[in-house]
Structures are given as structure tokens and as C-alpha cells.
Amino acid sequence: MSRIELRAVTKQIGQKTVLRDVNLKIEQGQFVGIIGPNGSGKTTLLHTISGVEQIESGEINIDDRAVSSYRRRELARKLAVLQQDGIPNIAYPVEDVIEMGRFPFLDWLGRDHSPDIREVMDRIMTRLDLTSLAGRPVDELSGGQRQRVALGKVMAQQPQVLLLDEPTTYLDIRYQLQFMELVSEWQKDENLTVVAVMHDLNLASMYCDRLVVLQEGRIAAEGTPHEILTPDTLHSVFEVRSALAEHPDSGVPQIMLRRKEQL
Numbered sequence: 001m002s003r004i005e006l007r008a009v010t011k012q013i014g015q016k017t018v019l020r021d022v023n024l025k026i027e028q029g030q031f032v033g034i035i036g037p038n039g040s041g042k043t044t045l046l047h048t049i050s051g052v053e054q055i056e057s058g059e060i061n062i063d064d065r066a067v068s069s070y071r072r073r074e075l076a077r078k079l080a081v082l083q084q085d086g087i088p089n090i091a092y093p094v095e096d097v098i099e100m101g102r103f104p105f106l107d108w109l110g111r112d113h114s115p116d117i118r119e120v121m122d123r124i125m126t127r128l129d130l131t132s133l134a135g136r137p138v139d140e141l142s143g144g145q146r147q148r149v150a151l152g153k154v155m156a157q158q159p160q161v162l163l164l165d166e167p168t169t170y171l172d173i174r175y176q177l178q179f180m181e182l183v184s185e186w187q188k189d190e191n192l193t194v195v196a197v198m199h200d201l202n203l204a205s206m207y208c209d210r211l212v213v214l215q216e217g218r219i220a221a222e223g224t225p226h227e228i229l230t231p232d233t234l235h236s237v238f239e240v241r242s243a244l245a246e247h248p249d250s251g252v253p254q255i256m257l258r259r260k261e262q263l
Helices: 040-048 070-078 094-105 118-129 141-155 173-190 200-208 231-238
Strands: 004-013 014-025 031-035 057-062 079-082 161-165 195-199 210-215 218-223 242-247 253-257
Touching: 004 040, 014 040, 014 218, 031 040, 040 057, 040 079, 040 161, 040 195, 070 079, 070 094, 079 242, 094 118, 094 141, 118 141, 141 173, 161 173, 161 231, 173 195, 173 200, 200 253, 210 231, 218 231, 231 242
Parallel strands: 031 195, 031 210, 079 161, 161 195
Antiparallel strands: 004 014, 004 057, 210 218, 242 253
């Protein structure tokens, strides 16, 4: 299982209340996008779910158990986090970096006793088209290739929950689509629960089952892309005027921003 529940969660950073009385349920196998203006608390929300940030009040449970009660390795076997910058520009070979994701499964001598580890690694390398790059240093790769390596590292954790913090920010449109397709395929194949902070609302509409809108630390709305991505909601939350069109393949809403002189 990989069910997430937040009950009346409040989080402060210094004197500022970043999250205010947040209630949220995410069921196993859902792909949930967290959207909202800059400074609305999106990344902080991910950090609280992952246990990195402690909360002032409320409850955060994964599978009916408080996140704070999990030991570090135990939580890492259940949940993986991928930040927007993926992995640093380091000189380690690709395959070595991906194997770092096996940390939760190592014994005190650094040995992985999983009987199928070689099969797991080969499957990840093949799936992400990284086999030919296995020995290449990460700092010689393009941005899109590095992000695939970062994804491979979290795949090696074999988590039940994947938290993504603006994972396509530094990628061009080709690699944005490639990355989201890889995550979507993995999510469907493994019934993975994915929670992703996203700025590109069109990509969010294409890949997410549900969208959660954060505004000033509160949940302003949640629902399907059709329910959330409306001109009225976009104007209320982002203060922009827009028009919508249906995606020609899936029918999900796609946003066209309107210039001021055209209003």
C-alpha cells in the first residue's frame, strides 16, 4: 500500500505560516499534481510528506502510520524524492550513481543481498536507455540525460511513493515530454503513487489524475484537470486570463494565455 493522508497540517518557517490547516488524501496508484503560484507552499508540502520538514500541528500518515515514526531506511524503502535539479554534476559513472539508490537495502558493510539486484539494475538501465552510457561520468552528460540518471537512482530504491519537485524545470520540451512519459509508464506498471509539484499546467493536465491547488498555504481547490483548469480558477489563483482547448489525443484541457491587449 502507499496511501498518504494529511490532517490539519500547519507548518511555519520562522514567523511565516507556510501551510495552513491542510487536509489531503492521496490513494495508492494516483498521479497527483500540486500547482499554485510561487510561494504558495508547494515544495514545503512535499518536504513535510517526505519527513524532511517537521510540522507545527496536524498529522501526516503514510499507510495509517505517522511519517515521523518511520526509521530513515524504512521510509526510504517506501518513499523516494526527486528534486528539480536531479543530481549534481559529478564525475561518477552513470551506473554507480544509479546503484546509490540501493542505499536503503545495504547492510552495515555496504552489501546488497537482494537476489535479483542485477536484474533490477539491468531493467532500469534498459528502460531509461542508459545502457550505452553506463560507464560515462555524469558530468559529461546533457541535462536530459542527467535527469534520466536521477530518475534511475530513485527507481533503484523501488519505492511505493514518488515525490517530484518541479522535475522538468531545467529541461527543453523534448526532454520534458520524455521524462514525464517515463514516470507515467513506471507509475502505471508498478501502481506507484506519484505526487508532483508542477509549474507547467499543460503537462500537469496531460499526466495527472488529480490536481491540488495551493494558494497562500491553503488548498484552494482540488479535482480532475477538467474541474480545476478553468478560466475562472486560473484567474483567481494565478491572476491571468486564459482560453482553453481540448488536447487532440486525450481531450484534457490545454491552456492558452491571453495577452493584455487582447482582453
